[in-house]
Amino acid sequence: xxxxxxxxxxxxxxxxxxxxxxxxxxxxxxxxxxxxxxxxxxxxxxxxxxxxxxxxxxxxxxxxxxxxxxxxxxxxxxxxxxxxxxxxxxxxxxxxxxxxxxxxxxxxxxxxxxxxxxxxxxxxxxxxxxxxxxxxxxxxxxxxxxxxxxxxxxxxxxxxxxxxxxxxxxxxxxxxxxxxxxxxxxxxxxxxxxxxxxxxxxxxxxxxxxxxxxxxxxxxxxxxxxxxxxxxxxxxxxxxxxxxxxxxxxxxxxxxxxxx
Numbered sequence: 001x002x003x004x005x006x007x008x009x010x011x012x013x014x015x016x017x018x019x020x021x022x023x024x025x026x027x028x029x030x031x032x033x034x035x036x037x038x039x040x041x042x043x044x045x046x047x048x049x050x051x052x053x054x055x056x057x058x059x060x061x062x063x064x065x066x067x068x069x070x071x072x073x074x075x076x077x078x079x080x081x082x083x084x085x086x087x088x089x090x091x092x093x094x095x096x097x098x099x100x101x102x103x104x105x106x107x108x109x110x111x112x113x114x115x116x117x118x119x120x121x122x123x124x125x126x127x128x129x130x131x132x133x134x135x136x137x138x139x140x141x142x143x144x145x146x147x148x149x150x151x152x153x154x155x156x157x158x159x160x161x162x163x164x165x166x167x168x169x170x171x172x173x174x175x176x177x178x179x180x181x182x183x184x185x186x187x188x189x190x191x192x193x194x195x196x197x198x199x200x201x202x203x204x205x206x207x208x209x210x211x212x213x214x215x216x217x218x219x220x221x222x223x224x225x226x227x228x229x230x231x232x233x234x235x236x237x238x239x240x241x242x243x244x245x246x247x248x249x250x251x252x253x254x255x256x257x258x259x260x
Contacts (some may be wrong), residue, residue: 017221020086021214023079028207030076031109035200037069038116044140053143054136057120063131066120073113077106083207086214087164090173097163104156108149109200151196153213154189155201161186180214181206 020257042052056062084102088095122129129135161182168179185206189199 006150009148014259016089017214017220018218019087020083021211021218024083024086024207024211026211026213027076027079027083028204028211030079031204031207032201033180034069034076034113035197035204037065037072040065040145041116041196042184044143049131049140050136054131054133055137055191057131057136057139060124063120063124065137069140070113070121074110077113080106080139080207081107083211083214084160087160087210091163091174092171094163094167098160099161100165101159101161105153105160105203108153112146112149112153114141115122115149119141125200143248147193147196149202151192154196154203155192157199158186161206174210175213178206178209181209213228 043049044053057066084099084106087102088098091098096145119135119142123135124133164174165179165183165186168174168176169201185199185202188195188202
């Protein structure tokens with residue numbers, strides 16, 4: 001019973017960190033890829049913005065690229081929520097800030113992904129909505145809406161990163177380099193419209209590092225489990241040593257009977 005009680009906590013600890021760590025790696029990679037693709041979208045400022053947007057979406061390859069970008073960012077946001085649960089455990093008494101900030105980031109990231117690419121998706125799949133100079137005006141509006149949602153999402157990410165940094169300073173539950181890297185990303189995210197095109201890329205790189213940390217934690221838990229599983233067996237050999245000694249006692253009794 002004592003052996004089973006000693007080994008049971010190690011098994012959940014492995015899976016608790018392993019799969020969220022893998023989810024963090026994939027979410028970070030997809031976030032970097034999706035944001036890199038999104039940066040190819042034409043700007044919405046200047047007198048020639050309408051013409052640039054119109055000719056951009058007039059190409060079917062660009063519309064397909066926008067549709068792929070939306071799917072990539074949606075999957076990244078969903079996986080980030082799974083990854084977020086493990087991050088909140090590392091934050092200790094600041095887990096509620098990590099959960100709220102990370103959820104705001106993931107939700108608004110998905111809103112931005114849909115808003116910024118729904119024009120291309122609609123034009124690809126609806127013959128009643130052609131790409132025209134008049135309809136391109138809606139694309140400009142939606143692109144600006146997506147950028148606003150992205151700015152707000154990084155504000156939520158900043159709350160999450162600040163909470164993780166502070167928790168790491170107090171409890172050392174996360175490596176110092178990871179906490180300070182998140183602190184830098186959070187500070188840059190506060191610049192809002194000036195850095196919103198860059199900060200999702202930085203957050204993706206940070207998520208890659210955090211995913212590696214969680215995976216390494218899972219490997220450490222597994223390494224600690226193996227000796228823990230063997231010690232109860234070694235301790236169990238103590239009581240089992242007595243039965244082998246019993247036969248040696250019995251032969252020793254027989255000569256004593258003969259002597260008597």
